[in-house]
Structures are given as C-alpha cells and as structure tokens.
Amino acid sequence: MATKVGLWIDHRKAIVVAVTEKGEEISEIISEVEKQPRRSGDSPLKGTYESHQIPADDSRQRNFTGQLNIYYDAVIASIRDAKSILIFGPGEAKDELKERLEGNNLGAGIVGIETVDKMTDHQIAAKIRQHFAQSL
Template identity: 85%
Template structure:
C-alpha cells in the first residue's frame, strides 16, 4: 500500500494525516503567518470609503506572502511522497496549496478538494479514513 495523505489546511495550521502500511500518522504544521494584512482607514459602514485615500502597504503584503510561501513549502515537503492527496479546509489556503502543488508537478496526485469548517484532529482522521476506504 502506498502512502495516502489527507490534510485540513488554513493560513494558521495544517493537520496532515498520512495512511501507510504501518498505520496512521498525524502531524500538525503550524505557520508563522501573522494575520492577513488589513488596510487601515475609514470603515465603509461609517462613512465615505475611497480605496485611493489609503495607500497600499506593500511591505506588509510581501511579508505575508513570503511567510505563506515558507509555510506551503513545509507542507509540500511533508506530503511530497504521497500517492494520493485529499485537501480540505475552510478558506483560500486549500486552493493556494493546490496551485503550489501544480507548480511542483504534484497536482496529478490530488484526488479532491473540499470546503469544510473547523474540525478536530479525530474528525479529520475519520474523514480521511472514510475517503480512502471508498
């Protein structure tokens, strides 16, 4: 049996469950990414909001993107040898990871991408076992 991997991912952490001949292994990869940069200024609900009034903060965005790239590289390094990869999570991170896998010529191993809310490690492991049992 080859390694089958499922992972729940968002911008803060990835919970990876690897199913091999030896059994099941759960690994948590924590990102060093700080919160998504927000623009400061008037709230659109409190008054006029002109995006041109607020200068873009490219430095914060570049830092955020750089930290995300490091995080995704760590996840990819861990799942690189998997035969099948199931990706799920609540936000954009799953799609961003899929794009990174495509750039690393690993997209053919992705067997599914699903949108799900927060889950416990037990729920994640059960979902992955169920998916690969089918």
C-alpha cells in the first residue's frame, strides 16, 4: 500500500488516491447510505395504525448510523497502511472519518483536513499530488 493517501469524502462516496513511487492509484468507494433520515411534520397516512406504518425516528437513525459505520470501515480498510493521510470534502463525513481513524489509533497519520466543494476525480488527484509534492 502507498505511504501517502489523499481522499475526498462525503456520505455518498469516497475517492481515494494513493501516491506511490510508481505513480498513483485512484479508487472509489460507494456507500450504501441513504440520505439522512428526516421525518416530515405532515403525514399522508392517517388512522390508528399510522405509527406502525412509518418507522420511528430512532429506528431510522440507527439504520443510517449502521450504514455509515460499514462505509467508514471500508474506507479505513483501504487506507489503513498509509503513513500520511489528507482528508477533504464538503460536509461532516471528513470529521466523522477523522474521529473513526483516531479511534482505531490511525489518527497520527492525518496530515490535514480541508473543507472543499464537489470535485472531479482529476481535480482530486491533482490536489493530492500538489499537497504531497509540497510536503517533500
């Protein structure tokens, strides 16, 4: 595995770029996570069994959290051997992944966390190349 890894991450997918002496490898990890569960105030379902027809908020949240855990575990497995890790992305996922890495005693390898908007795979790879070229 590469010693330097950069990744763009949100709750839907992660683009992992591993920089090695031979070049770079780009991989994509897609999550099975659905959008964060929200419950609308008005329910089209009426009647005495409405509560049985709509999953409870805590049940939906547990399902969402479980899917995220599986996704983050897959991302961590792909970068576990990296010595330097640059994490960036648009939302909360980068910070959640950082906490997971620290919980797995892999936090020492994190060299930076940045907030960026959506990027193409080529932009992500260029950003990672530029970051690690400056840190040599």
